[in-house]
Amino acid sequence: MKKRSFLLLPLAAALALTGCSGSANETPGSTDAGASQEKAAPETAALSTEQATAIVKKLAGDSADAQIMDGDTIAAALPQAKKLIEQMEISPEKCAEFVSQQAAWDIDGINMAVAVLMDDSTMESTSYSVAGYEDTAKLDQITKQVKNKDLQGCDKIGMTLQGQNAEVGVKILDASSDADLTYATSNTTKLNGTDVPGGGSYQMQGLVGNNAVSVSMTGTDAESEADVLKKLTEELNKAVAEVKATAK
Template identity: 30%
Template structure:
């Protein structure tokens, strides 16, 4: 499996892998403990956005990048329906880590209005997903999933991606976010004999808006990816607030 094919994982797989994406260097992550995710006062304020507004936010975030592929809510709907039936622990080993992943993974995001963009660069790929939540239970499920604060014992796992088992090292990163709740996960996937894919996923919730930004690279290390991903997530919330 190539790095480039992993950058373009289908939405359903991306949602399941959100809890395991990125790493901060070319060596396996060996931290003994993980910092807690950013948690602010839980709020439910902020009206939901329309399909056109959500797409506008995604479009502004990618700017003039000609490589961007943007999916609007109409295209996203069937993908979200497919993701709904998938197991959050799909293909994860060992078993105790699969159980943890199942507990802290939300695969049902059908109670949202959504848009996404994939940008494929020469050395870095990024996926931006904006969800405007229309269902109270969906918001509650996301909020609970973002409370994951410790993956001790599950820093190193294997995961099935497109039918292929990939060894993965994970770490929760402690980054400040403007959102009510945020969880940043760094992962390093082995994609060849001596090749690794570094990836960082920022998941953030504020009011009725859920933002997921994933940066992946075979050459750029996680700290740089994490800073750029969080900056883009914060920018997304600023754009959302301007429309509410």
């Protein structure tokens, strides 16, 4: 069975190996397992691409500096990301499939949008993603995997590409939010044995009816885990409120 996850954590390290921007790890439908908490809630219809785009723009504060990506833009970038991962040597060997399936390469039936805010002076970034699942089979698969909360022994993954070595450490965090189902993870990255400055990141995602929302923050090494989780929860709850107000 393929080990697909909810967020794209190891892809951040893959991009670090090639000197690319870390923003690619914000692709929705992509990271590892996380802490979950289920709530009874009324069904919320799947958002359209236009609705998802409007929400991420609002969450980003309608900033002119925000990088906005809709489903078409994301779909166009996935083949390059997939090729990058396929070129990597991954250890432990059992985690190769886990990493290669981190991205949901098939996004048909998923209406999504992503907004990324980058502070060029500190290199800190915050991203928001919203996805409406018209394909309920894909949503069901994600829901089951979120509930499993299992990293399958791949909490530390080594990746080698073009002579560069990266190690990603992933940790499941306790989290709750206004979403029907919530989970959060943190990850750290070492490049050639050295901690990457600002290489730490946190992700929190929630399911809201037929929709998934997530908030990610990178470059948060100077902040405590509790402070970052508080910020993530506040931002995720804003996203949940927007989804519930929009998807009637």
